[in-house]
Amino acid sequence: MDIKRSEMSLMISLDTLLEEKNVTRAAKRLYLSQPALSAQLARLRQIFQDPLLVPSETGKGMIATKKAIELQPKLHLALQELQKAISFSIPFDPLQSNRHFVLAMNDSLLTIVGIGIIQKIFQTFAPNIRLSFIPVPEKQELLNRMEKGEIDLSIGLHDNIPVALHSRHLLSDYFQVAARIGHPQLNSNVITLQDYCQAYHVIFSKTGILQSSIDFALQKQGLQRNVITSVFSYNQIPLILLDTDSIATLPSRFLQRYQNILKVFEVPFELPRFDLAMAWHANMQEDPAHQWLRNLLYQVNHDSAQIQ
Template sequence: MDLRSLDMNLLLPLHALLEERSVSRAAERLSLSQPALSASLAKLRRLFGDELLVRHGNSYELSPLAVSLRERTWVAVQTMERLFSAEAEFEPSTSDRDFRILGADYAFRMAGRELAMAVSAVAPRVRLTFETLSRETMEAAPESLRDCDGMILPHGFISSDRYMDLLDDRWVVVAARDNPELGDELTVDDLATLPWVLAMSRTTQFTPAMRQMQTLGIEPLVEVVTPSFVTLPALVSGTRRLGLLQERLALAVQGLHGLRVLEFPVPIAPIKDAFWWNGMYDADPGHVWLRGMLAQVAESMAGEVDGRAEA
């Protein structure tokens, strides 16, 4: 397809129509008249050879093609916004740039707060958008790094030389403080006989630590699966269950949920989370500044680990 023949003015109406599923709401969102949006919809239908919005009773639903276009259209709009908001220089105190970072809830719980505080102190109009990373986006990396400012992920998931180590952690086991089946220390037998809560986005997607246990012949009895590490402690509290959690998060929530934090009785590899980005941002002044903020966060969090180790 020849891009010169396309009407690029149709991108924003397409995005609004797919998001709102309504001509009137899309028109209001873009501050346009309904006849203008209806004309854009007619052009889009001719362009794609598809209805896109299909009437069902008093409302519209997306056609199968429109469903497949919705995510790609959102990415295109984001890319366009970043392209035309590029700056020769970056002034934190006046910039209103939106940095979009993908990662797991654990990373945002531990590092996101520190980054947000550091950024707001010097750049009050800058916005940080934290988004939960989907398995599909992670598997498409490093190509998918073009569609965001970066991802916070452990080593081993992305093959790229553009990263900054952000935080170190290790896996621990959490259990209810009043669990009568546990002694002073966790045993290998406990790992195999007590039920587990695991944080997985899919029921077959084990964490590296759990896979290490399996290689040692320890098959967990999985009773509950949750997509979030942050919700895991509540599902352990007051039960016989064990939970696999990062130590930083476990120590932060143990008092709230009445939990014990227990050492693994078998060797488990540590966690090393890093911030990964696409090479097109190497010389971007705003992105260079963002990486500087992340470096400050990494340094402060490393100090927290050192202080705990000495306690």
């Protein structure tokens, strides 16, 4: 089969259709109308002389034909290689680029890591670069979306990074305790272990569970703290501390953003330091724009760590 130059865009549409197996979702990813993509699918069926996708018996989505199943991995790989060839042949200039990067991380890491990269990109190096910050999906969804190029970087605990991804260490951090200035039970600059365990604690939890790794560390010492509230956003915790007599155990780098409005103490028992890293898919390893972003992210956090 001789693929004409004008039909290359159809191959991109076919790759997306075979991934989504749903015309509506594929059209959304391709920024096309549903009728336009349906017309492209009709043309693709003519080219390959095969239905490619047929309606599911359940009425939800579509099912790939045998020919489409055999074609999909080869087509996907070929398009990936073509994208790499195009990217590598065009020099990346951050001053001129309007590249859109998507970074996955929780809001604590957005505070610790993300704000610095926003400042660097928008104020200094690359005024037209666009950034989107999203929550980290579940592992398999993360891998799928990174392979598709929908997520550029994921930032999180180094030990939690999927082995299928490339990674680079960003920084090490440790926990501290925070409370409002003028907390009636915390008059000195030191919080005792007894005060810590008896105080009301606010924690972060995506699921609402009133326990974290800190509670497990306490349990090993035969101790227990009084967790009364969990919230789904790290940045809500300082607001709660300001209006209550509760305390919270949070990353030191996070608390630096609130050091003018909160009182910070050292944790009165031993907790291990933790390492943060960025991760990316292998298909972005040699992409010049992606390399620039990774190097900048490392530089911003390395320079910040040197200042500490």
